[in-house]
Structure formats: structure tokens, C-alpha cells
Amino acid sequence: MTTSPAVPWTGPDPYAAALHAGHGPLFLRRTDGWLLPLDVERWCARADPVDRAVLDRCEGPVLDVGCGPGRLVAELAARGRTVLGIDVSAAAVDHTVRLGGQALRRSVFEPLPGESRWGTVLLMDGNVGIGGDPHALLGRVARLLAPGGLLIAETTEADVDERVDVHLTDAQEAVGAPFLWARLGTPALLRYARGWEQEAQWVAGGRRFVALRSRRASSSAEPPKSTAVISSQRARKPSADWPVADR
Numbered sequence: 001m002t003t004s005p006a007v008p009w010t011g012p013d014p015y016a017a018a019l020h021a022g023h024g025p026l027f028l029r030r031t032d033g034w035l036l037p038l039d040v041e042r043w044c045a046r047a048d049p050v051d052r053a054v055l056d057r058c059e060g061p062v063l064d065v066g067c068g069p070g071r072l073v074a075e076l077a078a079r080g081r082t083v084l085g086i087d088v089s090a091a092a093v094d095h096t097v098r099l100g101g102q103a104l105r106r107s108v109f110e111p112l113p114g115e116s117r118w119g120t121v122l123l124m125d126g127n128v129g130i131g132g133d134p135h136a137l138l139g140r141v142a143r144l145l146a147p148g149g150l151l152i153a154e155t156t157e158a159d160v161d162e163r164v165d166v167h168l169t170d171a172q173e174a175v176g177a178p179f180l181w182a183r184l185g186t187p188a189l190l191r192y193a194r195g196w197e198q199e200a201q202w203v204a205g206g207r208r209f210v211a212l213r214s215r216r217a218s219s220s221a222e223p224p225k226s227t228a229v230i231s232s233q234r235a236r237k238p239s240a241d242w243p244v245a246d247r
């Protein structure tokens with residue numbers, strides 16, 4: 001039997017094993033037994049044309065939330081863009097760094113470098129599900145973005161609005177601790193995104209995307225700082241001294 005990690009996605013199995021192997025099988029299993037396959041093989045591959053078209057839309061410094069093994073971070077870094085991946089999984093962060101990207105092992109709900117200064121936040125591959133509370137996640141993303149910043153999120157093909165308890169499983173015996181996850185189709189995401197400007201919606205390669213713009217005038221009293229860029233290549237550096245400044 002595999003020991004269940006206290007925090008989802010962070011244990012040695014089965015997510016880390018799948019990332020190490022570069023493929024599944026890996027699933028989110030609902031309590032009713034329904035299995036949602038996770039496309040680990042695609043996540044571990046290079047950015048494909050659909051990914052690259054998403055990245056073409058990014059503005060300013062990019063934060064990839066739940067970056068997984070880092071194909072998007074690596075592609076943006078190769079383009080010379082300022083980009084940081086964050087993920088709670090050590091295996092995901094290590095993989096991203098090995099690809100040449102910068103990544104921090106950190107939850108999106110913890111303090112992060114560049115708060116309120118990111119030009120784009122990515123929630124790809126179902127990551128709108130993180131935390132199982134779309135209101136909380138959208139609120140957090142709004143606080144990470146600069147005023148008028150862009151959120152690009154991938155939604156499900158089906159028009160669902162679902163918050164469920166799931167386990168990560170390889171469909172054999174390795175089952176992690178249960179955690180809350182959300183699945184949102186585009187209409188559901190737009191319902192949660194009150195106060196955001198709808199920038200675009202598109203479908204490509206059978207995948208669905210929404211781009212939302214945060215409020216242009218920030219109500220937060222934090223004054224803008226200087227221009228800038230992440231200049232360190234060190235991974236897992238504490239946020240307090242991560243050298244991010246504004247563009």
C-alpha cells in the first residue's frame with residue numbers, strides 16, 4: 001500500500017511517479033468511482049501548437065499556476081519571456097527547472113513573488129479546479145495580477161460546474177489523500193468571473209480557453225513599483241527576497 005500524502009499532489013506517488021515516467025495512467029477519482037483521466041503524457045511533452053497559440057496571447061511577466069512538469073514555462077523562457085511556474089509538487093518543480101524554467105514549490109494561496117504585478121496568470125489543463133473553490137481562486141488570481149492583467153484559463157469541454165472530493169490514483173492500489181477539486185465549463189467560469197472583463201473565448205485542438213481581464217483600477221492601496229523582471233535562476237527561493245519588480 002502507498003502512504004497517503006497529507007497534501008494532495010505532493011507525495012512520492014502516484015503523481016510524482018507519473019511525472020518521472022512521463023506518462024500515466026493517472027486519474028482523479030471521484031468518491032462515486034468515476035475516473036477523470038489526466039493527460040500526463042501531453043503535460044510532459046513539449047508545448048504543442050495549441051499551447052503555443054495560448055502563449056502568444058500572454059502579456060508581460062507570466063505566472064503559470066500549477067505548472068506541472070513545466071512545458072509552458074520552458075516554452076516561454078525559450079522565447080525570452082519573464083515567467084515563473086509555481087506548483088505544490090516537488091517533482092513538478094524539479095522537472096520544470098530541469099527543462100530550464102524557473103519554478104517555486106508553493107501553493108497559489110501562499111504568499112508569492114510579484115503579488116499584484118503579474119501581466120498574465122495561466123490556469124491551464126484544468127487548473128481552474130485548484131482548491132475546489134472557483135470564487136477563492138479567481139479572487140486570488142485577481143490579487144496576483146497587475147490592474148488590467150490577463151487570466152488565461154482552460155475550461156472543460158462539457159458545460160459543468162462541479163466541486164468534488166477526488167483522489168489521485170493510478171487506478172491500481174496507489175491512492176492519495178482526498179482533496180477538493182472543481183471542474184468548470186466556459187459558461188460556469190464566466191458566471192464566477194463577475195467583475196472581470198471578457199477578453200476572448202476560443203476552442204483549439206478540442207480544448208477550450210477563456211481570457212479574462214482583471215479590473216483596470218486597483219482598489220488595493222499598494223503603489224506601483226519599478227520596472228522589472230525575475231533575474232534569478234534559483235528555484236524554490238523564498239518569496240520575500242525573490243527579485244521581481246514591475247515592468
Ligand SMILES: C[S@@+](CC[C@H](N)C(=O)[O-])C[C@H]1O[C@@H](n2cnc3c(N)ncnc32)[C@H](O)[C@@H]1O
Nearest residue numbers: 009043066067068069087088089107108124125
Ligand atoms: C491538472 S495538473 C496540471 C498540470 C500542468 N498544468 C501541466 O502543464 O503539466 C494540476 C497541477 O496543479 C498543481 N497544484 C495543485 N494544487 C495547487 C496549488 N494549491 N497551488 C499550486 N499548484 C497546485 C498540481 O501539483 C499539478 O501539478
